[in-house]
Amino acid sequence: MAGLNTQRRYSKLTLLLLLILITANGCQQNINNTSDPVLIAASSKELESDSSSPMYSQNNIDNDIAKTVDHSQSSAKIVKKSSTPDQANPAELEATIQFIGQFDLKKLGENTNSELFAFSGHSETFDINQDGHDDLIIPIAAMNSDNRHVPNEFSKPILLFWDNNIEEYVIDEEVQKALPFMHFPRRIRSSINPKTGLTEIFIADTGLDLANYDFSKGIENLPPNCGAQNHLITYDPSTGKIDEIAIPILWDYPHGIATGDLNEDQTTDYVLLNSPYIKYPEKCLFDGADYTNESYVLYSNNNGGFDKTNLTLNYKEFSKPPTIASGEVFIDENNNNFLVLGSEGNNSDAHLYLFKQDSKASFTETSKVRAPGILSEIGNPVYGEILVADVDSDGTKEVIAASNTMDDSIAMWVGRYIQLFDIKNEKLKERPNDITKTASSLIIKGYDWCHHLFFNEQTSWNKSILTCTNMQPQRKQRGSFYTWVNNKLQLTKIKLKSAEDIENFKWMKSFYPVTLDQKIIFVGRTLYGKRIINGTDVYDSIKLYLIKPTITEVKALVTEENGNRNVD
Numbered sequence: 001m002a003g004l005n006t007q008r009r010y011s012k013l014t015l016l017l018l019l020i021l022i023t024a025n026g027c028q029q030n031i032n033n034t035s036d037p038v039l040i041a042a043s044s045k046e047l048e049s050d051s052s053s054p055m056y057s058q059n060n061i062d063n064d065i066a067k068t069v070d071h072s073q074s075s076a077k078i079v080k081k082s083s084t085p086d087q088a089n090p091a092e093l094e095a096t097i098q099f100i101g102q103f104d105l106k107k108l109g110e111n112t113n114s115e116l117f118a119f120s121g122h123s124e125t126f127d128i129n130q131d132g133h134d135d136l137i138i139p140i141a142a143m144n145s146d147n148r149h150v151p152n153e154f155s156k157p158i159l160l161f162w163d164n165n166i167e168e169y170v171i172d173e174e175v176q177k178a179l180p181f182m183h184f185p186r187r188i189r190s191s192i193n194p195k196t197g198l199t200e201i202f203i204a205d206t207g208l209d210l211a212n213y214d215f216s217k218g219i220e221n222l223p224p225n226c227g228a229q230n231h232l233i234t235y236d237p238s239t240g241k242i243d244e245i246a247i248p249i250l251w252d253y254p255h256g257i258a259t260g261d262l263n264e265d266q267t268t269d270y271v272l273l274n275s276p277y278i279k280y281p282e283k284c285l286f287d288g289a290d291y292t293n294e295s296y297v298l299y300s301n302n303n304g305g306f307d308k309t310n311l312t313l314n315y316k317e318f319s320k321p322p323t324i325a326s327g328e329v330f331i332d333e334n335n336n337n338f339l340v341l342g343s344e345g346n347n348s349d350a351h352l353y354l355f356k357q358d359s360k361a362s363f364t365e366t367s368k369v370r371a372p373g374i375l376s377e378i379g380n381p382v383y384g385e386i387l388v389a390d391v392d393s394d395g396t397k398e399v400i401a402a403s404n405t406m407d408d409s410i411a412m413w414v415g416r417y418i419q420l421f422d423i424k425n426e427k428l429k430e431r432p433n434d435i436t437k438t439a440s441s442l443i444i445k446g447y448d449w450c451h452h453l454f455f456n457e458q459t460s461w462n463k464s465i466l467t468c469t470n471m472q473p474q475r476k477q478r479g480s481f482y483t484w485v486n487n488k489l490q491l492t493k494i495k496l497k498s499a500e501d502i503e504n505f506k507w508m509k510s511f512y513p514v515t516l517d518q519k520i521i522f523v524g525r526t527l528y529g530k531r532i533i534n535g536t537d538v539y540d541s542i543k544l545y546l547i548k549p550t551i552t553e554v555k556a557l558v559t560e561e562n563g564n565r566n567v568d
Helices: 002-029 064-068 105-109 173-178 499-505 551-567
Strands: 092-104 117-119 124-126 135-138 141-143 158-163 168-170 185-192 199-205 231-236 241-245 250-252 254-260 269-274 296-300 306-310 312-314 324-331 337-343 351-359 362-370 381-389 398-407 412-424 427-430 452-456 465-469 481-485 488-495 509-516 519-533 536-549
Touching: 092 105, 092 158, 092 168, 092 499, 092 519, 105 117, 105 158, 105 536, 117 536, 124 185, 124 509, 158 173, 173 241, 185 254, 199 254, 254 337, 269 324, 337 362, 337 381, 337 398, 351 381, 351 412, 351 427, 362 427, 381 452, 398 452, 412 465, 452 509, 465 509, 509 536
Parallel strands: 092 488, 254 324, 312 362, 324 381
Antiparallel strands: 092 536, 117 141, 124 135, 135 158, 158 168, 185 199, 199 231, 231 241, 254 269, 269 296, 296 306, 324 337, 337 351, 351 362, 381 398, 398 412, 412 427, 452 465, 465 481, 481 488, 509 519, 519 536
């Protein structure tokens, strides 16, 4: 047996050497070019929405990425630029697609105004009922045919539970009835309280969003942005009942939430990072509530509730704090608490910050990195998403930061730039060579910027995968997945075989990693259920699909794993 294993290893080595020679020959021919796979946009009237852009367009938006590639065929296809030696072609994930349910968001959200449609942006995943399978949390905002968010129109968020018997997501009608109405829920964080055993779901409601409104007559003449009340919802897995934990009655506009056990009592605390958007409070009706434009922390207390502590962020250079768009808690090896914050640009000065906690109410800046200069060429950039994870499996966590920019010529968020940072000696240190670079001509193109970032160290493909969740369908974006290959994050494409899977996939958007049966795979959505409001096509419903390895891929992974065991 030992001799047979040795012979197999020599055979594999011979094949490997041949592959290296072939690959080297191909790379030599393309040595002066760059590599970036691009999915061509095919013409269609399918709804395309952008949840945090100044424009939520339901019209056919042609992706600017497509202008750089071949349009000789109308169907979606992959076109590759040639590659340099340090930019290996992206890995492929062989996959198959499985339908897992369809849902009328308008009906489930219980908004009865027929002149408005149900818009869904920042969703989240979590094992709400603690049965070992991830569930979905889908927030809803009510929009009119001009793609404008409408004042004083409310909808309920939607909780979808995985039913492992039928392998589909389902609605619990009693749970859905018990959920509160919200205006524009944008940020969601979930955890399990070890003291009570309850699942806690914090939903930050930002209130009216003024995207697509006409600012030419001045913001003072627009409907007032009054913020909204946040909600901390609980789910009891033993009874299946929904309830709420009382938090301060306070209206605000939380662009970001950072969570962690900051006071070390084994319960999640919430850092609310507010934008100063409540400009005319005298026009608002707070119904006995207070309001704030300032950031604060909700610390858990001994009574099962939370106490509000105003947050002071000590910047080194700014007398007027910048607008913070994203945030994460980072705890170093010495158990020091840090905030990693991403700001929104003003005069091209967006930054990624590192703040160290020096008291319950105070954090002080220890490091700052300016957003990539290319993002400032057409407008003001923003660090819209941040993630803290062990990307390279070295036992220490890194910071992944995704930025994009406002294209002033069209007043829309565009582009995508992802960076990887170490935190060493309380400083942010970029690792520019550890992530595949997008061609410069494409960085500030397209509407596929990251709405969410997820990183999974182990997936059903036996690869570490970074997910850039965005609202563009696959046919109009550069891809949603990155894998850690050859010591760097590289853009990865999904390889499908059946014509039906390929057709469905090109319309999919908003991918989220989910754990089902102890396997990490992905769920994506398409839009359906078209109706017409004032001559405009709108969509109230979604279809959900699983993206999972093919049987062939699973067998190959099992064989590979068994082979590794034999070698060991």
